[in-house]
Every structure is written in structure tokens, then in C-alpha cells.
Amino acid sequence: MSKQRLTLIFISFSCIFSPHLKGEGIRFDDYFQNITMRVDYFHTGNNQTEIFAIDRIVNDGAWAGSLTQLQDRTNLGLYFFEIIDKEQNIVIYSRGFASIFGEWQLTPEATEYGTFHESVRFPWPLKPFILAISKRASDNSFQKIWQHEIDPYSRLVNPVELKLPFKSWALKDNGDPHSKVDIVILGDGYSHEQFEKFKADAIRLMRELFSVQPFQSREKDFNVRAIFTPCEQPGVNKPHPNIYARTPLSLTYGAFDSERYVLGFDNRTIRDVASIVPYEFMIILVNERTYGGGGIYNLYSTVSADNKFADYIMVHEFGHQFAALADEYYSSSVSYEAPSVEIEPWEPNITALKDPSMLKWKHLVEPSTPIPTPWDKETFDKFSYQIQIERNQIRAKNEPEEVMEALFESERKFETELIDKMKYTGKVGAFEGAGYNQYGMYRPETDCIMFTRNRQAFCKVCQEAISKIIDVYVH
Incomplete structure (x- = not known):
């Protein structure tokens, strides 16, 4: 295919x-x-x-x-x-x-x-x-x-x-929508009694987004509004563990049979609800602890609001939606075909590197940095693939979510310590392993929020890509 x-x-x-x-x-x-x-x-x-x-x-x-x-x-x-x-x-x-x-x-x-x-x-x-x-x-x-x-x-x-009866309000009002980036936050799986929880989740996760550059320095360029769409019982559809629900926006885990991929397929309803307020970008908070989310360029992003790593999921998935950033990881399984390493990807933060002299982010590379750029890939890969084995075992046994969160915490600790010791960490180069491809695809830095859960930071290339999109809406 x-x-x-x-x-x-x-x-x-x-x-x-x-x-x-x-x-x-x-x-x-x-x-x-x-x-x-x-x-x-x-x-x-x-x-x-x-x-x-x-x-x-x-x-x-x-x-x-x-x-x-x-x-x-x-x-x-x-x-x-x-x-x-x-x-x-x-x-x-x-x-x-x-x-x-x-x-x-x-x-x-x-x-x-x-x-x-x-x-x-x-x-x-x-x-x-x-x-x-x-x-x-x-x-x-x-x-x-x-x-x-x-x-x-x-x-x-x-x-x-269209006029709908749902509550809406502004979290950030920095001016005329025509000269700002306008975000709408929806929620799914929140009961009528959980209005205050939805508000608190929205405030918390927006605080996380605007703690990360370049969103932090350009916060005044954004308006954020929220819409509350309550349901009878808390939670959304999770078919893999046989937990089923019907909610206003029909968000579901298990998209494309990936247990962590959360999407909504009822586009008409989602768009109708979002139309209550002016918006260009949409974030949907899922009232669940189970790790999951999703993000598609110029569509929407989703995040499991109660997961320990919700801050990471929020920023990572919004990177997909907002600036078309590609996943830089490659050890976690996905349901769709990985991009061909024979074709240059259109996303701004990965490359097939067929011609190093034409590297799309070469203006950010120091003359002393070799292309491709060496890193301790063998050690990283050995550990990362073992984590995926353990991750699959945890899901197969239907273990409590805190077991998965503990595994991710140990992964984060090991990877952070390993990457921090590497010679070219913090430098822009071309590091092999990106876009679901272990070999033949390259990312700009050793680490980035599009690569690991290690820290809340975009690499320099991703920051530049995000800034360009902000400029489209504020200039």
C-alpha cells in the first residue's frame, strides 16, 4: 500500500x-x-x-x-x-x-x-x-x-x-479574533455535575501549553474559549477493555484499533458545537485517566485529561494539530503505514535526508555539527523496545493505569539521563530515527516533545515551525 x-x-x-x-x-x-x-x-x-x-x-x-x-x-x-x-x-x-x-x-x-x-x-x-x-x-x-x-x-x-444551549466562556481574551489565534476547548465524558472539573482541567492544561516555548512568549497572541457539553455518566467509549459509553461528541479510544488513539468520528456534531464561539483550532478534553490522545493537522487534538502525563499529551498532540509536526518517535506501534524513507516527508520536523546539502533546517545547524549526527541510538533502542514489550503486557493484563504511569516514569528517567550525556544534545543536526522509522528517517535534535515524554520542550526546529503558524493568524 x-x-x-x-x-x-x-x-x-x-x-x-x-x-x-x-x-x-x-x-x-x-x-x-x-x-x-x-x-x-x-x-x-x-x-x-x-x-x-x-x-x-x-x-x-x-x-x-x-x-x-x-x-x-x-x-x-x-x-x-x-x-x-x-x-x-x-x-x-x-x-x-x-x-x-x-x-x-x-x-x-x-x-x-x-x-x-x-x-x-x-x-x-x-x-x-x-x-x-x-x-x-x-x-x-x-x-x-x-x-x-x-x-x-x-x-x-x-x-x-446555529444556536445551541451549551455554556461557553473565555479563558483568555486578548483581543479581536481576526488578529489572534483562536482556540476552542471542548470536553467529552464530563457529567452534568462535573462542570467545575471541566473548567479546572481546561485551565490546568492551557497553563501547561503556555508554559512551553514558543507559546509562552506569544501567549498574548491567543484567545481561548471553552464549551461545556455534559453527559449523563462520566467517561467515554473504551472498546479494548470492553467499557462502552455514548457521549455528546462520541469520542472513543481504540481508533484504527490502537488502544491509545482517541478520535471523534462524529464530525458534524463536533463542528456544530464548536461553532458556538469563534475558533480556528480545537482541543477536546477527554474525562479519562487511561493514557490516550490524538492530533491531526488543522482538525483537532484530544487528550486524556486525568492521566499523569496529560501535560505531555496536551502539548504533543497540539503540536500535530497546530503546526503539522510529525511524530519523531519510532519504537511505539501505530496502526497506519510508516512514511516511506524514499520520499521526503512534508512535515517540517522530519527528513529522509536524501541530500544533506538541502536539509530543510540547515540554517539552524552549526558548521561543526556533522550530518547525519551521531547519538547513542543502540542503547536507546534496546531500552525503548523493551519498554514497549512491558507496555503491551500491562495492557494485555488490564492492569490499573498507575502501573502504566509508573512504567512511563521509569522510561522518562532513564531516557533523560541517557540523552543528557550525549555530545550533540541541545544541538540541531540530523539524528536517525523518526516518523515511525527506526532507520532512514531523521529528526532535528536528540530530544523534543515530539520524540519522548522526557521534558516539556520543543526542539528549535519545531519552535520555528510553530512560530510561523502563529504569524499566519496574527499578521
């Missing part, structure tokens, strides 16, 4: 893709209303095909995004959508993103067909437009795979803003 072998199938009003111009100097008021349009669609396929079909088009609340940064030039994401003014044939808005479908397509399940509900959000166009979605090819270029014409005045477009 590989991305190169995909056959693409399109459902569209038009099957002809015509060239269009990049809109330069677009004035927001000339093309948009200060409202968010949300296009919901079904993304169907298997490991060979992709099919798109519109579900509905709705008002998704006030527009929170920039009024000036309308074109996405970050070159991030597995997918990329564009809003094209039909009359002038110019791109008036664009964003990169990733999706649950994109991950699922690389799992064993994808030999059969599956359907996932997805959304794209953008400022409400004043005139008829084309929504075009592209996918990244093996050469890292984007190839258009679907388009759909939309008339914002059509009777099929619902302009009414």
Missing part, C-alpha cells in the same frame, strides 16, 4: 479543471462577509480510491481568521483546499489540512471501503465560487482531485447561524 498507487475518483458539478490565478492583494471586504461558511462532505474510498460528495453547506458562526492572510503559503498538509472566485478565476482563500481519512487510508482496514465525514471552513464568499481540493503527490506537489461549484445564494446553502 502506498500513496503513489492511489486512483482518484471525483464527484463534481464539473469534471474539467481549468487553470486559475493566485489572488494577490485580495481585500477581504471585496470578496467575503465576516461569517464562516462550512462545507460538510463525505470522503469515501479505500487504499486505491477517493470519492467526495457534498453533505451540506451551513453558517458556522462568526469568522475568526485573519482578514489579510488569506492565502496559505506554508506548504503543509496532506490535502489543500482553495476557494476560487468563479467570475475572475482567482484563488481568494486557501488552506492546507490533514484528515482522518488520510490516516485511515494507510491502515489494513482500507482494503475495504470506508466513509468519513469532513469539513472545510472559510470566510463566506459574496459571489459564486469553486471549492477545489488537492492532494499531495509523491513528489510533494499538490494535484487537484475534486472540485465543486457553490452559489452562496442557492437554496441549498443554509445561512442561519
Whole structure:
């Protein structure tokens, strides 16, 4: 199974893709209303095909995004959508993103067909437009795979803003949403009686996020709001230990049959709830102690709020969602296919290093640092793979969560002491082992929150990537 072998199938009003111009100097008021349009669609396929079909088009609340940064030039994401003014044939808005479908397509399940509900959000166009979605090819270029014409005045477009009865409030209000990064925090598995707990969890985990650079120094560039969606009984769905629940947002452990992967597949409900407040990024707190979480670029991130390592999970998973940071670890098992070491990954913090002279973060490498950069990989790997054996045994025996937390604590102690003694720790280089690949893929530093649970810190490359995304929303 590989991305190169995909056959693409399109459902569209038009099957002809015509060239269009990049809109330069677009004035927001000339093309948009200060409202968010949300296009919901079904993304169907298997490991060979992709099919798109519109579900509905709705008002998704006030527009929170920039009024000036309308074109996405970050070159991030597995997918990329564009809003094209039909009359002038110019791109008036664009964003990169990733999706649950994109991950699922690389799992064993994808030999059969599956359907996932997805959304794209953008400022409400004043005139008829084309929504075009592209996918990244093996050469890292984007190839258009679907388009759909939309008339914002059509009777099929619902302009009414949704009103829901859930409580919402601001944790951080630093100014106009148009010039800030706007985060919404949702919760799942919190009972009606746990409103104060949800508030406390949200405050605690936001404190953790803004204790880490570069979020710490740029805290004033963020607004944070929270929405409370209570359920009858505390906890969410956990199929691996046979604990089942129905909750408002339908968050579940066991996504792609990975017991620690927490996702929500009821996209329509999640988006409807989030639309209560202005937002660009979404964090969902799960009222559970069992270790777990997830993060997908420009979708959402999830975190088990009561786990001892919730601070790590919070920051790590938000790194995925916010800045498209790749996992740098490789010893823990995942349900989907690891990226090919023959193809340069699009994520900013890992590389296949096919040409060291073109290293994507070479501007941060000191002349005295060798590329690739040596580190005590053999000792680290021997210990880390033994930890994974013990981890699997703990889950198989259904041991209490404190047993797993104790294992992770011993892992953190050993790895911190080992890495701190290495010659190039703290230096930017190219260290083999990253992106689920033990060999042939490289990360920027010996340690980072995208690599281990050792300490709450991003490496210099990840910090730079995060800062670039902040700039997209505040400038």
C-alpha cells in the first residue's frame, strides 16, 4: 500500500479543471462577509480510491481568521483546499489540512471501503465560487482531485447561524479574533455535575501549553474559549477493555484499533458545537485517566485529561494539530503505514535526508555539527523496545493505569539521563530515527516533545515551525 498507487475518483458539478490565478492583494471586504461558511462532505474510498460528495453547506458562526492572510503559503498538509472566485478565476482563500481519512487510508482496514465525514471552513464568499481540493503527490506537489461549484445564494446553502444551549466562556481574551489565534476547548465524558472539573482541567492544561516555548512568549497572541457539553455518566467509549459509553461528541479510544488513539468520528456534531464561539483550532478534553490522545493537522487534538502525563499529551498532540509536526518517535506501534524513507516527508520536523546539502533546517545547524549526527541510538533502542514489550503486557493484563504511569516514569528517567550525556544534545543536526522509522528517517535534535515524554520542550526546529503558524493568524 502506498500513496503513489492511489486512483482518484471525483464527484463534481464539473469534471474539467481549468487553470486559475493566485489572488494577490485580495481585500477581504471585496470578496467575503465576516461569517464562516462550512462545507460538510463525505470522503469515501479505500487504499486505491477517493470519492467526495457534498453533505451540506451551513453558517458556522462568526469568522475568526485573519482578514489579510488569506492565502496559505506554508506548504503543509496532506490535502489543500482553495476557494476560487468563479467570475475572475482567482484563488481568494486557501488552506492546507490533514484528515482522518488520510490516516485511515494507510491502515489494513482500507482494503475495504470506508466513509468519513469532513469539513472545510472559510470566510463566506459574496459571489459564486469553486471549492477545489488537492492532494499531495509523491513528489510533494499538490494535484487537484475534486472540485465543486457553490452559489452562496442557492437554496441549498443554509445561512442561519446555529444556536445551541451549551455554556461557553473565555479563558483568555486578548483581543479581536481576526488578529489572534483562536482556540476552542471542548470536553467529552464530563457529567452534568462535573462542570467545575471541566473548567479546572481546561485551565490546568492551557497553563501547561503556555508554559512551553514558543507559546509562552506569544501567549498574548491567543484567545481561548471553552464549551461545556455534559453527559449523563462520566467517561467515554473504551472498546479494548470492553467499557462502552455514548457521549455528546462520541469520542472513543481504540481508533484504527490502537488502544491509545482517541478520535471523534462524529464530525458534524463536533463542528456544530464548536461553532458556538469563534475558533480556528480545537482541543477536546477527554474525562479519562487511561493514557490516550490524538492530533491531526488543522482538525483537532484530544487528550486524556486525568492521566499523569496529560501535560505531555496536551502539548504533543497540539503540536500535530497546530503546526503539522510529525511524530519523531519510532519504537511505539501505530496502526497506519510508516512514511516511506524514499520520499521526503512534508512535515517540517522530519527528513529522509536524501541530500544533506538541502536539509530543510540547515540554517539552524552549526558548521561543526556533522550530518547525519551521531547519538547513542543502540542503547536507546534496546531500552525503548523493551519498554514497549512491558507496555503491551500491562495492557494485555488490564492492569490499573498507575502501573502504566509508573512504567512511563521509569522510561522518562532513564531516557533523560541517557540523552543528557550525549555530545550533540541541545544541538540541531540530523539524528536517525523518526516518523515511525527506526532507520532512514531523521529528526532535528536528540530530544523534543515530539520524540519522548522526557521534558516539556520543543526542539528549535519545531519552535520555528510553530512560530510561523502563529504569524499566519496574527499578521
